[in-house]
Amino acid sequence: MxxxxxxxxxxxxxxxxxxxxxxxxxxxxxxxxxxxxxxxxxxxxxxxxxxxxxxxxxxxxxxxxxxxxxxxxxxxxxxxxxxxxxxxxxxxxxxxxNMTIDAIDKVPDVGFSKIIKNFVNTLSSDTWAIIAVIGVFIFVLLFLLYHFSQATSRKRLAFVVSIASLFIAILSVVMAFQKVRLDAKKNPAIVFAQESRVKSDPNKSSEEVFRLHEGTKVQVLETYEDWNKIQLADNSVGWIQSQDIKLLNDF
Known part of the structure; x- marks a missing residue:
């Protein structure tokens, strides 16, 4: 062996x-x-x-x-x-x-949703998880200090900091799950066809909704046979043939 x-x-x-x-x-x-x-x-x-x-x-x-x-x-x-x-x-x-033909305006996130998303994306899911573990460890340590300490001021400080640590740990867990959820929704791809006709339904005879050209980035929402449902940065949606795009997450 x-x-x-x-x-x-x-x-x-x-x-x-x-x-x-x-x-x-x-x-x-x-x-x-x-x-x-x-x-x-x-x-x-x-x-x-x-x-x-x-x-x-x-x-x-x-x-x-x-x-x-x-x-x-x-x-x-x-x-x-x-x-x-x-x-x-x-x-x-x-x-x-800048070499691509398609000019697609991105729909910006606004309000509370933007604030939350930006906060979640500041760190990776693994980093959020590490912070959560550290927060729990500090909470347990300070809770024991609070339990066995005799001095009132020390007990009060240990209690306050331990509660803050627990709050940070819970928040980090929530952020980690949220980050995983956001990343799971991302399935980007690049259009490789020189020109691709995007359809309203996953078949060649359906109505054409718009055209895309090589180099344009899209998000793949779902797959049906040899078609992919895609969404653009301006939230336009349609079906494109799978052979016309290449997924970025494939390694």
Missing amino acids: RIITVILLCFSLFGISQNTQVFEEANALYNDGKFAEAIDKYESILDSDVHSAELYFNLANANYKLNNIAPSVYYYEKALLLNPNDEEIKNNLAFAQ
Whole structure:
């Protein structure tokens, strides 16, 4: 069993070394202006089931240099999913989005809903969960201090801080579940068809409601056979053929 583990580890290390070499070769091709060849190298790494923000970012840059609208937007978005705070990715994505044809106005969140959503999105669900665990731990610790302490002032302080810790823990749990719910509703995709006719129902004979072009980002609401129900940033809804889009959450 130990021998098998060692062999698997050796293969794994060999694969990492090989992908690093291919990545460096792709970067060299990119720097030489051989963008198509660089894309082939980057994609060969993806074929080995390796994913990283840096890989997607470089792949997006190479496609952008060739004016490949949909792939450049798609790979910048993939890079942003893996590294959501990277300003360079955001800036390059904005440049790529400027190449798209469709101008879709985003419907902004307003009022209390906007405040809650912004607050929930300040942290990841895992971070909210960690805060909840820390809050519970502090609550238990201070509750014990309150129970065994003799001094009135110390008991009062321990009681107040323990209640505050419990409140923070409960709030964090609620925020964690809310974050998970919001993330579950997100199923973004990029239109890859040069022009796609979006229908009112999932069949080719139904009424056309609007058209979309390559590089446009949509949210997939549901799937029926080879059709996807999508929603745009302006809340427009329609059905698009599955072959015309690529899901961003697929890794």
